[in-house]
Amino acid sequence: MSSEAFRIKLPATSANLGPGFDTLALALRLYLEVEAEAAASFSIEASGRNQDICGALEGNLLLETYSKTLTAAGRPVTPLRLRVHNEIPLGMGCGSSAAVRLAGVSLAAHFGGLGWDGARILTEASRLEGHPDNAAACWLGGFTASGMDESGVQAVSFAAPAEWRALVVMPQKPLATTASRAVLPERYSRADVVVNLQSVALLTAAFAARRADLLVHAMRDRIHQPYRAEVCPLLPALLPLAGQGGIPGVALSGAGPAVLALLASEEDIAGACERIREALPRGETVEILACELAPRRE
Ligand SMILES: Nc1ncnc2c1ncn2[C@@H]1O[C@H](COP(=O)(O)OP(=O)(O)OP(=O)(O)O)[C@@H](O)[C@H]1O
Ligand SMILES: N[C@@H](CCO)C(=O)O
DSSP: OOOSOEEEEEEEEEEETTTEEEEEEEEEEEEEEEEEEEOSSOEEEEEETTHHHHTOSSSOHHHHHHHHHHHHTTOOOOOEEEEEEEOSOTTSSSOHHHHHHHHHHHHHHHHTTOOOOHHHHHHHHHHHHTSSHHHHHHHHBSEEEEEEETTEEEEEEEOOOTTOEEEEEEOSSOOOHHHHHHTSOSOOOHHHHHHHHHHHHHHHHHHHTTOGGGHHHHTOOSSSHHHHTTTOTHHHHHGGGTTBTTBOEEEEOTTSSSEEEEESSGGGHHHHHHHHHHHSOTTOOOEEEEEEBOOBOO
């Protein structure tokens, strides 16, 4: 067990990127920062987005993950004084739950003296998530491909082109990942699976080869986006922008409801925001976050 203070900073992530359902994700330069020290009782000082949720002592995913992980490991739950600064939108498809679960597991590993390495922390958080894509990109940074089986998570990350930018287009209301997974079918046709296999391979190659021109083909998806359009109405409105002036690729961000637009450079941001606003359903109010891509963790 350790009584030393602990600090962690983890990025937002956009998972799937179109075809890579539960597999691919990209880290974004928006962060969750948690500082903790052992104390006589739990307290949280929250700043940034969603302070009500991030600062709650009841039903807080950070505290739940921390306590659950220590209890499962047979260790006492040391009360903590926490400072949480959050820039990641909650329930929008930007990996907020993966970041907070990784933070909670890391706190447990530290204060419980569990002796877990990074791979174990990533595996524990991914199991709590039910899929490794967000957690892998959050933990490793960059562009990440990941898989998970009973032995744990296997994940590889590499640096995404630093000059590319992400626009995250968010509606007013969040959508829980569980609700967005509930609309997906159990089975797919061979034709749909083949399209996604081709796209995943092409998309990974497009990031590695820094080929923004391939994104319009490589971000095609038939596994989750067609079904999620009903609960993510920004998607059908914005998907047709892919491949048009200054917006090489468009996909649902994670489980939605936000939409991710990938741009080849900073200069394209203003024009892309204008086209996105023109394409929105009438009366739809959105927040558009322009993000740099987060580097690979060293
Ligand atoms: N910093 C945080 N503090 C406390 N709870 C959080 C925090 N971040 C996320 N959560 C919890 O996670 C929920 C959102 O998780 P959910 O999996 O539904 O969406 P997401 O992770 O934001 O999006 P996606 O999984 O599609 O990328 C919030 O409603 C909240 O309960
Ligand atoms: N791959 C996950 C990401 C959201 O957590 C999904 O699409 O449901």
